[in-house]
Amino acid sequence: MPAERIDGTAIAAAIRAEVAQGVAALAPRGVVPGLAVVLVGEDPASTVYVRAKEKASVEAGMAGRTIRLPATTSQPDLLAVIDGLNADPAVHGILVQMPLPNAINAQAVIARIRPDKDVDGFHPVNAGKLFIGETDGFVPCTPAGVVELLKRSGTETRGADVVVVGRSTIVGRPMAALLLRQGEGGDATVTVCHSRTRDLAAHVRRADIVVAAIGRPEAITGDMLKPGAVVIDVGINRIADPGTRTGTRLVGDVHFASAAAVAAKITPVPGGVGPMTIAMLLANTLKAAERAAGAA
Ligand code: NDP
Numbered sequence: 001m002p003a004e005r006i007d008g009t010a011i012a013a014a015i016r017a018e019v020a021q022g023v024a025a026l027a028p029r030g031v032v033p034g035l036a037v038v039l040v041g042e043d044p045a046s047t048v049y050v051r052a053k054e055k056a057s058v059e060a061g062m063a064g065r066t067i068r069l070p071a072t073t074s075q076p077d078l079l080a081v082i083d084g085l086n087a088d089p090a091v092h093g094i095l096v097q098m099p100l101p102n103a104i105n106a107q108a109v110i111a112r113i114r115p116d117k118d119v120d121g122f123h124p125v126n127a128g129k130l131f132i133g134e135t136d137g138f139v140p141c142t143p144a145g146v147v148e149l150l151k152r153s154g155t156e157t158r159g160a161d162v163v164v165v166g167r168s169t170i171v172g173r174p175m176a177a178l179l180l181r182q183g184e185g186g187d188a189t190v191t192v193c194h195s196r197t198r199d200l201a202a203h204v205r206r207a208d209i210v211v212a213a214i215g216r217p218e219a220i221t222g223d224m225l226k227p228g229a230v231v232i233d234v235g236i237n238r239i240a241d242p243g244t245r246t247g248t249r250l251v252g253d254v255h256f257a258s259a260a261a262v263a264a265k266i267t268p269v270p271g272g273v274g275p276m277t278i279a280m281l282l283a284n285t286l287k288a289a290e291r292a293a294g295a296a
Contacts, residue, residue: 012275033289041071093119145276166213222258
């Protein structure tokens with residue numbers, strides 16, 4: 001039987017509607033959640049992402065604004081912009097779009113954001129809270145979105161063998177930490193694989209749940225999976241396809257057709273994890289505004 005598709009577009013829409021309700025509930029207190037996105041330079045992909053984030057925040061009833069800075073911006077000038085946003089009570093969430101120009105130290109910039117406005121969840125304080133199991137920090141949006149997909153698709157993580165492929169600070173590592181947390185969406189037995197893992201297929205084949213965050217098109221194939229596994233594909237890769245109008249198409253880190261023939265549930269690309277990232281950014285921004293208003 002072919003795998004059930006986990007519809008990230010529909011689940012993300014449900015979360016965005018919930019966030020919009022939360023935003024409306026703050027209105028009588030005179031609070032409008034504010035999200036400030038900082039874009040340095042004109043990287044085409046970043047420009048698209050930033051526009052999508054601003055649009056989504058406005059659609060949820062938030063005050064979304066983008067601060068566009070030239071690629072020549074110095075690190076001290078960028079830090080001064082962040083200081084201004086840190087001090088602005090109308091701004092509840094701050095996101096600096098990555099990648100930054102080479103001349104700027106990204107870690108120094110992330111560390112300058114107030115942890116209680118760090119809706120990307122990359123500040124060392126928030127990363128540390130996640131690592132030690134404290135639940136009052138902000139969690140990076142993509143892995144948080146994966147947990148929501150698992151919960152809302154009725155996938156039990158407690159006691160499950162989960163293999164996360166990838167150990168990046170934005171996906172793999174926080175993903176593992178989330179799945180290790182106690183409670184719903186956690187309590188899993190987690191294995192993290194990476195480029196130095198010996199016999200990746202042997203690890204993946206033991207998994208009840210596979211989270212692929214590798215950045216290599218269609219690297220996980222159906223023959224590597226345990227029948228009935230749940231497959232979450234974080235990857236977004238553009239590959240050449242002369243059969244399409246643009247000559248390219250998006251694929252994940254999982255070979256969808258072969259995996260869907262073996263798995264119980266699988267996320268498509270596009271339409272799986274991708275839409276969840278923005279939905280969770282909005283959820284984090286709402287949380288930040290609720291906390292600032294003393295409503296949560
Ligand atoms: P990174 O390149 O930072 O990390 C990739 C990880 O995969 C690394 O840990 C690397 O290992 C590991 N890896 C690479 N090759 C292999 C291999 N052959 N076998 C096992 N592991 C391997 O990528 P990201 O975590 O930033 O992103 C991963 C994917 O997710 C990308 O396709 C990206 O586009 C996508 N993405 C999607 C998002 C969304 O919103 N849906 C958001 C963020 C990312 P090592 O550490 O040893 O180098």
